[in-house]
Amino acid sequence: MKTLIADDDPIVRMMVSSALTKRGHAVHEAANGRDAWDAWCSGEFRLIISDWMMPDLDGLEFCSSIRAAQRPEYTYIILLTACRGKTKYLEGMTAGADDFITKPFEIDAFATRLRVAERILRLHASLSASNAELERRVRDRTAELALALQAKSDFFSRASHELRTPMNHILGFAQLLEIGALDAEQRESVEHILCSGAHLMTLIDRILAISEIDPSHLEMPRMWKSRDLHDVAISEG
Secondary structure (H helix, E strand, O other): OEEEEEOOOHHHHHHHHHHHHHOOOEEEEEOOHHHHHHHHHHOOOOEEEEEOOOOOOOHHHHHHHHHHHOOOOOOEEEEEEOOOOHHHHHHHHHHOOOEEEEOOOOHHHHHHHHHHHHHHHHHHHHHHHHHHHHHHHHHHHHHHHHHHHHHHHHHHHHHHHHHHHHHHHHHHHHHHHHOOOOOHHHHHHHHHHHHHHHHHHHHHHHHHHHHOOOHHHOOOOOOOOHHHHHHHHHHHO
C-alpha cells in the first residue's frame, strides 16, 4: 500500500516510516504540508499519516483539501497531534480526518491504528469493486433489454403488416360480394364477415400501437376496455 507521511519532525518521520515499512507499505515522506499536498496530487496514496501542526499547510487544511478533491478511491487520514480534547478531535473530523494518534505515541498503539486503517481500506476497495461489477451488470442488462425491446417492436411491426394484408383482401372481396345480388341469408353472412374483419383490423392497429409505446410509460391503453374485449369475444364466438 502506498502511504504518505507528512511531518516536519524527521525523528517522527523515521519512526512512522519504519513501522510502515515493516508492514509492507511503500512510504513517501514530506517535511511540510505543501510538499505533502503536491505529493498526494501527483500520486495515489491510500493512507496518509500527517502531523496536525506543519509549516506552509497545516494538517487540517491538508485534510480539507484532500476531501474537497473527491477522488474515486478513498484516502484514509490519520492525524498526529499533541492536542487533546473532544473539541480538537471534532475539529479534525470536520476537516476530514479518520483517526488520531496523540504524541508521543507507542509503536504498539500505532500498529493497532494501522491495522484498523488497513481493514477499512480493504473494505472500501471491496465495496468499490462490488459497485463497479454491479454497474457493469446494469449496463449489460440495459443493453440486452434494449435489444429485446427492439426485437419486440420489429416483431409486432412485421406481424401487423402480415395480418393486415390478407385482412384487406378478405374485406375487399366481402365488399365486392355486398354490391352483388344477394338473398337475405347471404347478405347477413357478408355483413358478419365485414363486421368481424373490422374488429380484427382494429386489433391489428392496436397491436401496432402497443409496439410503439415507450416501455417506461407502458400501461394498458384506454382503448382496451372490458367492453372491447367483450365485443371481440362475441365476434370470435
